[in-house]
Amino acid sequence: MGFADLRSLAYPWDTLDDVRTTAAAHPGGMVDLSVGTPVDPTPEVVRGALAGAADAPGYPLTYGTTALREAVAGWFARRRGVQGLDPAGVMPTIGSKELVGLLPSLLRLGSGDVVVHPEIAYPTYDVGARLAGATPLPADDVATWAGRSDVRLVWVNSPSNPTGAVADVEHLRAVVEAAREIGAVVVSDECYAELPWEPRWLAPDGTSRVPSLLDPRVSGGTHEGLLVAYSLSKQSNVAGYRAAFVAGDPALVADLVATRKHLGMIVPAPVQAAMVVALGDDAHVRAQRERYRRRREALLPALRTAGLVVDDSEAGLYLWARSRGDDAGPTRSRDLARWFAQHGVLVGPGEFYGVAGAHHVRVALTAGDDAVARAVARITGA
DSSP: OOHHHHTTOOOGGGGOHHHHHHHHTSTTOOEEOSSOOOOSOOOHHHHHHHHHTOOOOSOOOTTOOHHHHHHHHHHHHHHSSOTTOOGGGEEEEESSHHHHHHHHHHTTOOTTOEEEEOSSOOTHHHHHHHHHTOEEEEOSSGGGTTTOTTEEEEEEESSOTTTOOOOOHHHHHHHHHHHHHHTOEEEEEOTTTTOBOSGGGBOTTSOBOOOOTTSHHHHTTOOTTEEEEEESHHHHTOGGGTEEEEEEOHHHHHHHHHHHHHHTOOOOHHHHHHHHHHHHOOHHHHHHHHHHHHHHHHHHHHHHHTTEEEEOOOBSSEEEEEEOSSSSSOOSHHHHHHHHHHTTEEOEEGGGGOGGGTTEEEEEOOSOHHHHHHHHHHHHTO
Protein backbone atom coordinates (compact mmCIF):
# COMPACT_ATOMS: atom_id res chain seq x y z
CA MET A 1 0.00 0.00 0.00
CA GLY A 2 0.99 3.66 -0.04
CA PHE A 3 1.19 6.47 -2.56
CA ALA A 4 2.06 4.21 -5.48
CA ASP A 5 -1.30 2.48 -5.14
CA LEU A 6 -3.11 5.79 -5.50
CA ARG A 7 -1.61 6.91 -8.82
CA SER A 8 -3.94 4.65 -10.78
CA LEU A 9 -6.96 5.41 -8.60
CA ALA A 10 -9.34 7.64 -10.53
CA TYR A 11 -11.04 10.47 -8.68
CA PRO A 12 -14.66 9.23 -8.60
CA TRP A 13 -16.28 12.35 -10.01
CA ASP A 14 -13.88 12.27 -12.97
CA THR A 15 -15.54 9.01 -14.07
CA LEU A 16 -18.94 10.67 -14.57
CA ASP A 17 -18.21 12.12 -18.02
CA ASP A 18 -20.75 9.96 -19.86
CA VAL A 19 -23.49 10.66 -17.33
CA ARG A 20 -22.61 14.36 -17.28
CA THR A 21 -22.78 14.51 -21.09
CA THR A 22 -26.25 12.98 -21.07
CA ALA A 23 -27.49 15.44 -18.45
CA ALA A 24 -25.94 18.41 -20.25
CA ALA A 25 -27.73 17.43 -23.48
CA HIS A 26 -31.14 18.06 -21.89
CA PRO A 27 -32.99 20.81 -23.79
CA GLY A 28 -33.16 22.95 -20.66
CA GLY A 29 -29.55 22.34 -19.69
CA MET A 30 -28.18 20.39 -16.76
CA VAL A 31 -29.16 20.79 -13.12
CA ASP A 32 -26.13 19.70 -11.09
CA LEU A 33 -27.08 18.03 -7.80
CA SER A 34 -23.99 15.83 -7.70
CA VAL A 35 -21.64 17.68 -5.34
CA GLY A 36 -21.88 19.51 -2.04
CA THR A 37 -20.42 22.81 -3.23
CA PRO A 38 -22.22 25.79 -1.68
CA VAL A 39 -23.81 28.12 -4.24
CA ASP A 40 -25.24 30.88 -2.05
CA PRO A 41 -23.31 34.09 -1.30
CA THR A 42 -20.79 34.22 1.51
CA PRO A 43 -22.41 36.27 4.30
CA GLU A 44 -21.40 39.93 4.35
CA VAL A 45 -20.35 39.74 7.99
CA VAL A 46 -17.81 37.06 7.10
CA ARG A 47 -16.57 38.82 3.97
CA GLY A 48 -16.13 42.00 5.96
CA ALA A 49 -13.98 40.22 8.52
CA LEU A 50 -11.82 38.73 5.77
CA ALA A 51 -11.32 42.12 4.11
CA GLY A 52 -10.62 43.79 7.43
CA ALA A 53 -7.74 41.41 8.06
CA ALA A 54 -6.27 41.69 4.56
CA ASP A 55 -3.18 43.56 5.76
CA ALA A 56 -1.27 40.46 6.81
CA PRO A 57 2.44 40.83 5.97
CA GLY A 58 3.72 38.28 8.48
CA TYR A 59 3.37 34.52 8.71
CA PRO A 60 0.28 33.36 10.61
CA LEU A 61 0.43 30.83 13.42
CA THR A 62 0.06 27.15 12.59
CA TYR A 63 -1.67 26.79 15.96
CA GLY A 64 -4.12 29.56 15.08
CA THR A 65 -4.69 32.79 16.93
CA THR A 66 -5.82 32.77 20.53
CA ALA A 67 -9.02 34.49 19.41
CA LEU A 68 -9.77 31.70 16.95
CA ARG A 69 -9.11 28.87 19.39
CA GLU A 70 -11.28 30.56 22.00
CA ALA A 71 -14.02 31.13 19.39
CA VAL A 72 -14.03 27.41 18.59
CA ALA A 73 -14.30 26.53 22.29
CA GLY A 74 -17.16 29.01 22.65
CA TRP A 75 -18.94 27.61 19.60
CA PHE A 76 -18.76 24.07 20.98
CA ALA A 77 -20.25 25.25 24.27
CA ARG A 78 -23.01 27.29 22.63
CA ARG A 79 -23.94 25.12 19.66
CA ARG A 80 -22.83 21.56 20.45
CA GLY A 81 -23.37 21.12 24.19
CA VAL A 82 -19.65 20.67 24.84
CA GLN A 83 -18.58 22.73 27.84
CA GLY A 84 -14.99 23.20 28.89
CA LEU A 85 -13.18 22.46 25.61
CA ASP A 86 -9.58 23.51 26.19
CA PRO A 87 -8.57 26.10 23.53
CA ALA A 88 -5.14 24.42 23.61
CA GLY A 89 -6.88 21.47 21.94
CA VAL A 90 -7.87 23.46 18.84
CA MET A 91 -6.01 23.91 15.54
CA PRO A 92 -7.24 25.43 12.27
CA THR A 93 -6.90 23.30 9.13
CA ILE A 94 -6.87 24.07 5.43
CA GLY A 95 -10.37 22.77 4.93
CA SER A 96 -11.35 19.48 6.55
CA LYS A 97 -10.55 17.23 3.59
CA GLU A 98 -6.80 17.69 3.94
CA LEU A 99 -7.06 16.62 7.57
CA VAL A 100 -9.07 13.52 6.62
CA GLY A 101 -6.60 12.60 3.91
CA LEU A 102 -3.40 13.29 5.85
CA LEU A 103 -4.27 12.46 9.45
CA PRO A 104 -3.10 8.80 9.33
CA SER A 105 0.25 10.03 8.01
CA LEU A 106 0.44 12.88 10.53
CA LEU A 107 -0.21 10.34 13.30
CA ARG A 108 2.68 8.29 11.83
CA LEU A 109 0.60 5.23 10.99
CA GLY A 110 1.98 2.78 8.50
CA SER A 111 2.27 -0.85 7.50
CA GLY A 112 0.47 -3.16 9.89
CA ASP A 113 -1.80 -0.44 11.22
CA VAL A 114 -5.56 -0.48 10.58
CA VAL A 115 -7.79 2.55 10.03
CA VAL A 116 -11.51 1.92 10.59
CA HIS A 117 -14.06 4.01 8.70
CA PRO A 118 -17.82 3.73 7.97
CA GLU A 119 -18.93 1.17 5.40
CA ILE A 120 -20.64 3.90 3.37
CA ALA A 121 -18.18 6.77 3.47
CA TYR A 122 -16.54 9.66 1.73
CA PRO A 123 -13.65 8.00 -0.15
CA THR A 124 -10.95 10.17 1.42
CA TYR A 125 -10.99 8.08 4.61
CA ASP A 126 -9.86 5.08 2.57
CA VAL A 127 -7.38 7.11 0.52
CA GLY A 128 -5.79 8.65 3.62
CA ALA A 129 -5.21 5.25 5.18
CA ARG A 130 -3.61 3.87 2.04
CA LEU A 131 -1.49 6.99 1.56
CA ALA A 132 0.06 6.32 4.97
CA GLY A 133 0.63 2.67 4.10
CA ALA A 134 -2.01 1.53 6.59
CA THR A 135 -4.95 -0.79 5.91
CA PRO A 136 -8.47 0.68 5.64
CA LEU A 137 -11.25 -1.34 7.27
CA PRO A 138 -14.87 -0.41 6.41
CA ALA A 139 -16.93 -1.34 9.47
CA ASP A 140 -20.06 0.01 11.13
CA ASP A 141 -20.34 -2.61 13.87
CA VAL A 142 -17.97 -1.91 16.75
CA ALA A 143 -17.70 -5.65 17.37
CA THR A 144 -15.92 -5.99 14.00
CA TRP A 145 -12.78 -4.29 15.33
CA ALA A 146 -13.11 -4.19 19.13
CA GLY A 147 -10.14 -5.82 20.85
CA ARG A 148 -7.86 -5.65 17.80
CA SER A 149 -4.45 -4.28 18.74
CA ASP A 150 -3.67 -3.33 15.13
CA VAL A 151 -6.51 -0.78 14.98
CA ARG A 152 -4.87 2.61 15.53
CA LEU A 153 -7.44 5.07 14.18
CA VAL A 154 -11.24 4.97 14.06
CA TRP A 155 -13.19 7.43 11.94
CA VAL A 156 -16.76 8.40 12.74
CA ASN A 157 -18.83 10.56 10.39
CA SER A 158 -22.02 11.96 11.86
CA PRO A 159 -24.09 13.33 10.24
CA SER A 160 -22.93 11.07 7.47
CA ASN A 161 -21.82 12.07 4.03
CA PRO A 162 -23.50 10.69 1.94
CA THR A 163 -26.37 9.07 3.85
CA GLY A 164 -27.31 11.82 6.30
CA ALA A 165 -27.57 9.28 9.12
CA VAL A 166 -26.88 10.53 12.65
CA ALA A 167 -25.01 8.46 15.26
CA ASP A 168 -26.67 8.57 18.66
CA VAL A 169 -24.93 8.95 22.03
CA GLU A 170 -25.02 5.21 22.72
CA HIS A 171 -23.25 4.29 19.50
CA LEU A 172 -20.62 7.00 19.86
CA ARG A 173 -19.96 5.99 23.46
CA ALA A 174 -19.50 2.36 22.39
CA VAL A 175 -16.95 3.47 19.78
CA VAL A 176 -15.03 5.52 22.34
CA GLU A 177 -14.98 2.78 24.96
CA ALA A 178 -13.80 0.12 22.49
CA ALA A 179 -11.12 2.41 21.06
CA ARG A 180 -9.77 3.36 24.48
CA GLU A 181 -9.43 -0.28 25.42
CA ILE A 182 -6.99 -0.80 22.55
CA GLY A 183 -5.35 2.64 22.58
CA ALA A 184 -6.80 3.80 19.26
CA VAL A 185 -7.54 7.43 18.39
CA VAL A 186 -11.14 8.27 17.48
CA VAL A 187 -11.84 11.14 15.09
CA SER A 188 -15.34 12.30 14.28
CA ASP A 189 -16.03 14.21 11.06
CA GLU A 190 -18.94 16.44 12.08
CA CYS A 191 -19.01 18.90 9.17
CA TYR A 192 -22.81 18.68 8.75
CA ALA A 193 -23.71 18.99 12.43
CA GLU A 194 -25.46 22.36 11.99
CA LEU A 195 -27.87 20.90 9.43
CA PRO A 196 -30.24 18.48 11.22
CA TRP A 197 -33.75 17.96 9.82
CA GLU A 198 -35.51 15.38 11.96
CA PRO A 199 -37.19 16.84 15.09
CA ARG A 200 -35.28 14.59 17.49
CA TRP A 201 -32.03 16.23 16.41
CA LEU A 202 -33.35 19.78 16.85
CA ALA A 203 -33.77 21.83 20.01
CA PRO A 204 -36.84 24.13 20.22
CA ASP A 205 -34.65 27.16 19.45
CA GLY A 206 -33.26 25.47 16.33
CA THR A 207 -29.92 24.54 17.87
CA SER A 208 -28.55 21.22 16.70
CA ARG A 209 -28.91 18.26 19.03
CA VAL A 210 -26.67 16.07 16.89
CA PRO A 211 -24.32 14.50 19.48
CA SER A 212 -20.66 15.40 19.24
CA LEU A 213 -17.84 12.99 19.98
CA LEU A 214 -16.72 15.54 22.60
CA ASP A 215 -20.10 15.55 24.34
CA PRO A 216 -19.51 14.48 27.97
CA ARG A 217 -22.20 11.79 27.58
CA VAL A 218 -19.95 10.27 24.91
CA SER A 219 -16.47 11.13 26.11
CA GLY A 220 -16.99 10.42 29.79
CA GLY A 221 -15.79 13.91 30.61
CA THR A 222 -12.31 13.62 29.10
CA HIS A 223 -11.22 14.33 25.53
CA GLU A 224 -8.18 12.07 25.73
CA GLY A 225 -7.71 10.22 22.44
CA LEU A 226 -10.58 12.08 20.77
CA LEU A 227 -10.65 14.63 17.94
CA VAL A 228 -13.45 16.32 16.02
CA ALA A 229 -13.06 17.74 12.51
CA TYR A 230 -15.36 20.58 11.47
CA SER A 231 -15.61 22.81 8.42
CA LEU A 232 -17.31 26.18 8.03
CA SER A 233 -17.80 25.55 4.30
CA LYS A 234 -21.41 24.39 4.60
CA GLN A 235 -22.70 26.46 7.49
CA SER A 236 -21.15 29.74 6.27
CA ASN A 237 -20.73 29.28 2.48
CA VAL A 238 -16.97 29.66 2.68
CA ALA A 239 -15.76 26.59 0.83
CA GLY A 240 -13.45 28.89 -1.10
CA TYR A 241 -11.82 30.04 2.13
CA ARG A 242 -10.76 26.49 3.15
CA ALA A 243 -11.80 27.31 6.72
CA ALA A 244 -11.91 24.39 9.13
CA PHE A 245 -10.48 23.12 12.38
CA VAL A 246 -9.74 20.07 14.48
CA ALA A 247 -10.49 20.06 18.21
CA GLY A 248 -10.25 17.72 21.17
CA ASP A 249 -7.30 16.16 22.95
CA PRO A 250 -4.67 18.89 23.56
CA ALA A 251 -1.83 16.36 23.46
CA LEU A 252 -2.87 15.06 20.04
CA VAL A 253 -3.36 18.59 18.74
CA ALA A 254 0.07 19.68 20.01
CA ASP A 255 1.63 16.75 18.15
CA LEU A 256 -0.19 17.71 14.96
CA VAL A 257 0.90 21.34 15.33
CA ALA A 258 4.55 20.34 15.74
CA THR A 259 4.50 18.30 12.53
CA ARG A 260 2.53 20.86 10.54
CA LYS A 261 5.01 23.59 11.46
CA HIS A 262 7.66 21.67 9.54
CA LEU A 263 5.32 21.29 6.55
CA GLY A 264 4.09 24.89 6.46
CA MET A 265 0.45 23.79 6.66
CA ILE A 266 -0.99 27.10 7.87
CA VAL A 267 -4.44 28.68 7.51
CA PRO A 268 -4.00 32.26 6.19
CA ALA A 269 -4.41 35.02 8.78
CA PRO A 270 -7.35 36.73 7.03
CA VAL A 271 -9.20 33.40 6.92
CA GLN A 272 -8.55 32.86 10.61
CA ALA A 273 -10.05 36.29 11.33
CA ALA A 274 -13.10 35.48 9.21
CA MET A 275 -13.54 32.19 11.07
CA VAL A 276 -13.71 34.00 14.41
CA VAL A 277 -16.59 36.13 13.17
CA ALA A 278 -18.38 33.23 11.45
CA LEU A 279 -18.23 31.08 14.56
CA GLY A 280 -19.68 33.88 16.67
CA ASP A 281 -22.59 34.78 14.38
CA ASP A 282 -25.52 32.35 14.50
CA ALA A 283 -27.89 34.47 12.39
CA HIS A 284 -26.27 33.69 9.05
CA VAL A 285 -26.17 29.98 9.92
CA ARG A 286 -29.92 29.98 10.61
CA ALA A 287 -30.57 31.82 7.33
CA GLN A 288 -28.54 29.32 5.32
CA ARG A 289 -30.18 26.38 7.02
CA GLU A 290 -33.56 27.81 6.01
CA ARG A 291 -32.47 27.91 2.36
CA TYR A 292 -31.47 24.28 2.50
CA ARG A 293 -34.67 23.35 4.33
CA ARG A 294 -36.71 24.94 1.54
CA ARG A 295 -34.83 23.01 -1.14
CA ARG A 296 -35.05 19.77 0.80
CA GLU A 297 -38.82 20.15 1.21
CA ALA A 298 -39.10 20.53 -2.57
CA LEU A 299 -36.83 17.64 -3.54
CA LEU A 300 -37.84 15.04 -0.96
CA PRO A 301 -41.49 14.62 -2.07
CA ALA A 302 -40.41 14.88 -5.70
CA LEU A 303 -38.11 11.88 -5.34
CA ARG A 304 -40.89 9.90 -3.70
CA THR A 305 -43.35 10.91 -6.42
CA ALA A 306 -40.85 9.59 -8.96
CA GLY A 307 -41.03 6.20 -7.24
CA LEU A 308 -37.81 6.41 -5.25
CA VAL A 309 -37.15 5.57 -1.61
CA VAL A 310 -35.15 8.01 0.50
CA ASP A 311 -33.21 6.31 3.29
CA ASP A 312 -31.70 8.00 6.38
CA SER A 313 -31.18 11.65 5.31
CA GLU A 314 -31.83 12.88 8.85
CA ALA A 315 -29.30 15.68 8.50
CA GLY A 316 -26.83 17.22 6.08
CA LEU A 317 -26.95 18.40 2.51
CA TYR A 318 -28.00 15.22 0.72
CA LEU A 319 -30.87 12.86 0.07
CA TRP A 320 -29.83 9.20 -0.09
CA ALA A 321 -32.17 7.68 -2.67
CA ARG A 322 -32.77 4.31 -4.31
CA SER A 323 -35.35 2.54 -6.44
CA ARG A 324 -38.12 0.65 -4.65
CA GLY A 325 -36.96 -2.56 -6.28
CA ASP A 326 -40.48 -3.73 -7.06
CA ASP A 327 -40.59 -2.57 -10.67
CA ALA A 328 -38.43 -2.47 -13.77
CA GLY A 329 -36.65 0.73 -12.75
CA PRO A 330 -32.86 0.91 -12.40
CA THR A 331 -31.44 -0.48 -9.17
CA ARG A 332 -27.67 -0.11 -9.57
CA SER A 333 -26.36 3.32 -8.59
CA ARG A 334 -24.72 4.11 -11.92
CA ASP A 335 -27.87 3.12 -13.82
CA LEU A 336 -29.99 5.21 -11.49
CA ALA A 337 -27.64 8.16 -12.06
CA ARG A 338 -28.16 7.69 -15.80
CA TRP A 339 -31.94 7.78 -15.24
CA PHE A 340 -31.56 11.16 -13.55
CA ALA A 341 -29.24 12.32 -16.34
CA GLN A 342 -31.87 11.48 -18.95
CA HIS A 343 -34.05 13.98 -17.10
CA GLY A 344 -31.30 16.60 -17.18
CA VAL A 345 -30.25 16.13 -13.52
CA LEU A 346 -26.77 15.10 -12.42
CA VAL A 347 -26.48 13.15 -9.13
CA GLY A 348 -23.70 11.18 -7.46
CA PRO A 349 -23.69 7.36 -7.77
CA GLY A 350 -23.65 5.68 -4.37
CA GLU A 351 -20.91 3.31 -5.50
CA PHE A 352 -18.49 6.21 -5.01
CA TYR A 353 -18.94 5.70 -1.27
CA GLY A 354 -18.25 1.99 -1.08
CA VAL A 355 -19.83 -1.28 -2.12
CA ALA A 356 -22.60 -0.80 0.45
CA GLY A 357 -23.78 2.22 -1.51
CA ALA A 358 -24.10 0.40 -4.83
CA HIS A 359 -27.89 0.78 -5.03
CA HIS A 360 -28.23 4.43 -4.02
CA VAL A 361 -27.55 7.86 -5.42
CA ARG A 362 -26.69 11.01 -3.49
CA VAL A 363 -28.87 13.99 -4.38
CA ALA A 364 -27.44 17.29 -3.18
CA LEU A 365 -29.40 20.29 -1.92
CA THR A 366 -26.64 22.61 -3.13
CA ALA A 367 -28.35 24.32 -6.05
CA GLY A 368 -30.26 27.57 -6.26
CA ASP A 369 -34.02 27.63 -5.77
CA ASP A 370 -34.72 27.99 -9.50
CA ALA A 371 -32.46 25.06 -10.35
CA VAL A 372 -34.09 22.90 -7.69
CA ALA A 373 -37.52 23.81 -9.07
CA ARG A 374 -36.41 22.70 -12.55
CA ALA A 375 -35.09 19.42 -11.17
CA VAL A 376 -38.36 18.78 -9.34
CA ALA A 377 -40.39 19.40 -12.50
CA ARG A 378 -38.19 17.10 -14.55
CA ILE A 379 -38.10 14.09 -12.26
CA THR A 380 -41.84 14.27 -11.51
CA GLY A 381 -42.86 14.99 -15.10
CA ALA A 382 -44.77 18.05 -13.93
